[in-house]
Amino acid sequence: SADMLDDIIASGTLRCAVVLDFPPMGMRDANNNPEGFDVDYCNDLAKALGVKAEIVETPFPERIPALMGGRVDVGVASTSDTLERAKTVGFSIPYYAFENAVVGNDKAGMKTWEDMKGKTVGATAGTYEAIWMEGKIKEWGTGEFRPYQTQADVFLALSQGQIEATVSTVEVAEANVKSGKFPGIAIVDKAPMVPDYVGLFTMRQEYGLINYLNLFVNQQVRTGRYAELYKKWVGEGKPADLSISGVYR
């Protein structure tokens, strides 16, 4: 029978899970309409497939359930491709890679990432950073970790001083600090994490679609669209290298 790729083409709509409180990857404009890097990627993918794009907002913890629940076809949601998750969903090759930064509340007086030790820190529940930070706290044996439901809540809590530091992608951190909406926060340091490679994802068994997604990511880089969108949403500079030397894929 037809696979998901066929279904999408036949239905004429591509439904993407996108996180909309994760600027500049996903956010809302002044009219509360979705915009951002991931939103554009979804639109590009839909265009390639020759169908209409439908952005379905999902908070971080709900991305995979939304896919599994058949509510979306593909996740374009800055999702880290961990091996644990790959037991459940199928990832494409990475379409973006984040460096992470430590953002602190000015009052906490932090200088390096190691100053997080013993502090109350937070991140968005279920993200790559959250998992890393919770691990660090365990390792240090001191401090407290608080996961919030949305990225916005994390920065709200940081700005209010409820937490003293967070780790988020450099892009998100810069966008939020620059926006001026969160007074009293600043980027402290880079977080010493392996770059956070994120992939598109869909149902694990949909090889046809996963193949298509892989080629799509490849084409985006090849055609320069990747760099173009980076410039549009992130700014000047060079987008992360999506290839890893010394290994296939």
Next chain:
Amino acid sequence: MFSYTFQWNQALARLPQMLEGAVVTMEVAILSMVLGIIFAITLTGFRLSGNKFLNGIAVTWVEIARNTPALFQIYMAHFGVASFGIHFSPFTSLLIGITFNNAGYLAENFRGALKAIPDTQTRAARSLGMPAIMAFNNVILPQMLRISFLPMSNQMVWAVLMTSLGVTVGMNYDLYGVTQDLNALTFRTFELFAIAAVIFYIIVKIINFGARLIAARLFRY
């Protein structure tokens, strides 16, 4: 018929963590109930005091607690009051939110219960030389608690169920929080939440059963 493969053992392996979360959930529920009862009694006192200001506080509390979502109350306790520079940990925020809610509903209940106790009871107690507080504590309060016992046990169930809202204020070591964390890690949504549901169900049944036992022991009249 299912294309989905259940991975129960993966989820069950996390059961100890979830049970630890259940303990925290119970802690929050019990604390919020104890505090809620204390506040509810105080609020009831305010309403009966005849003092306009105290009565106003009590009415405002009760009406907000009863007419806005519990989620709103908890969110407010964390992010709302932080606008005034007051910071509560997730645990405290959750506790405050649920306590606020409990106290509002219970105060209303207590008021109804008091109405059901004839004022001849107070009169009889006062005639025996008891000061007002003593008469209340020894004669009115025990009867009030009995009348409100069933609503109180229902409220306790509610308190347990409401702990699940703690995730919105960053609570991650109660039963729901633990489950959600595990879900983010493994994405075994259905299995994990099914187990959480069973644990919640058992907790609620234990409360119902316990309430019946206590009622049978306590209220022999």
Next chain:
Amino acid sequence: MFHTSMSWADVIFLAQGAWMTILVTVISVFLGTIFGIFFGVLRYQVGPWWGAPVTFVLDIFRSIPLLIQLVLVNAFLGIVLRLQISGFTVACGVLTFYTAAYCSEIVRGGIEAVPFTTRRASRSLGLTWLQDMRYIVGPLATRVALPSWIGLALGVMKDSALVYVVQVTELLKSTQILITRLQEPLFLLTIGGLFYFVISFPIARLGGYLEKRWSND
């Protein structure tokens, strides 16, 4: 009193959220009441023993957090059965049964409050079971049940704040989205809370009034 950067578009956005809250509530309460009446009558009619399975299932809706019900049903329908069902439908479906579970208790209580002798009298006049239900039990049970039912309906409205987990943007979620953009938590939360209050408070008062009036005669 407040300085806000909220725009007209944001107000409309909030209004859409409020409309969603009302829509979900009305649909769920309407369907839930119908099911609730059905299950309530059924449970009364077949007695506690035969009614036990229904009672057990409905009791589940009252014994696990609504948040989990939503997540689970969503996951089951979508992940396990792979049905393409919208979050709105899931939200309404779960809330419908949630309502029905409480409603059936209220209905059963209402029916039980109709004195046996009154029903015997109506059957003696030759009224059929259905006529008895419709002309005697229905009106009398309604008086007993209505105040609780109003409480239930308002409860469902407040609990509908949780349907955000199945990607339904209702009022509280809209508020949170605006908080994300505008960073005015206290102001926005106050607006959101006020909305619930303004709907809930007068209706709750009406319920209290009806209860008082009807318990007097």
Next chain:
Amino acid sequence: MIEIKDVYKSFGALEVLKGINLTVDKGEVLSVIGGSGSGKSTLLTCINGLEPINSGKILVDGTEVHAKSTDLNKLRRKIGIVFQQFNAFPHLTVLENVTLAPRKVLGMGKPEAEEIAVKQLEAVGLGEKAGVYPGRLSGGQQQRMSIARALAMSPSYMLFDEVTSALDPQLVGEVLDTLKMLADKGMTMICVTHEMSFARDVSDRVAFFHKGIMAEIAPPDQFFNAPQHPETQAFLSNIR
């Protein structure tokens, strides 16, 4: 004609009727007396099929009440019954109480049903209370309303189950007068009662129930002056 043939009836392990045989003719007024729990009320509720029976037969105008094929709702139209407990429908006015069954069961139009209802209410002396809710009526008035309500279905038989025993003493008379009036009009009636003067003066025969058995049945003269059964004697001597 009501024919009761060897009727047995139990509630669980409790035998309440132990072989009752009784025939009530058209136009007859039968009073039933007996101790508490002797099965009098149960017999009445069996006659109109509100309670099933264990064995035996009850025939009303030749129709077997407990046969599967019998349309009980139809049969009950013929048999009016009024109970000890007041059971006005509190949400309906007195007039609506009385018109409900004629309209819904007999499918009468509203004007027709009201005409009949007003007639019956006047007959029981409640003509002026038509628009009032039953909550406003005294116990005696409620019982008379219940009688009018039953009569509005033009029943062939009327069963009365201690209709005066929940009444304050001063209200008993008005209800008994209503019963007398009905008897005078030739209604076939079975009246369970504790009012001995009523049994003596109004009824054609008096039956005495004792522990599920009909111990004695006789015309009032004989019943009260020369009771045969020792239990009847004991019962009557207790009352005087």
Next chain:
Amino acid sequence: MIEIKDVYKSFGALEVLKGINLTVDKGEVLSVIGGSGSGKSTLLTCINGLEPINSGKILVDGTEVHAKSTDLNKLRRKIGIVFQQFNAFPHLTVLENVTLAPRKVLGMGKPEAEEIAVKQLEAVGLGEKAGVYPGRLSGGQQQRMSIARALAMSPSYMLFDEVTSALDPQLVGEVLDTLKMLADKGMTMICVTHEMSFARDVSDRVAFFHKGIMAEIAPPDQFFNAPQHPETQAFLSNIR
């Protein structure tokens, strides 16, 4: 000694006591009779300070009840009162009902309080009901328990407010017997009552209240055989 001097008392606009003067000596038994609403109950609740008064004075053993400096809780220990409405504490056993005030108010130890309680319960004939909850008692037993409860505080005065009027007729006797026993023991008592035989046989004086005025007070012989006040005459003739 209870001295009531020119006491006025209103509820809002309603004048309930209009200048009452009365002295009750140690050991005296006074019966108070009068129509409904004449202010009898109000007077009793004023005597133990449950109600404030508008003017006048009430002295109990020389202490002014409504003076600011008076410790009412202490004063009330001296004055036992039993009301018309049953008001047993339903959540406590009969024994606990009786021991509560001695323990909490007088600070007695449990054994001592229970010893006294048992004695009082036996005196009113409830020795066997000590462990029972009041819900299980008949009305008469409840009233006798209330009497024992008041007596356990060893009061110098006992006030009784129609303690038999909510009782079924067959239970009245047992409560009146208890009152008689108390009177025989020399307790100073004010009994508001509708039981004329009690007033006649037991009391030293009988007072008649009418619309907030004490219209007449006299020894029972004179009171019942030669009432002076026309209202007293009317009241008594209505009762006979």
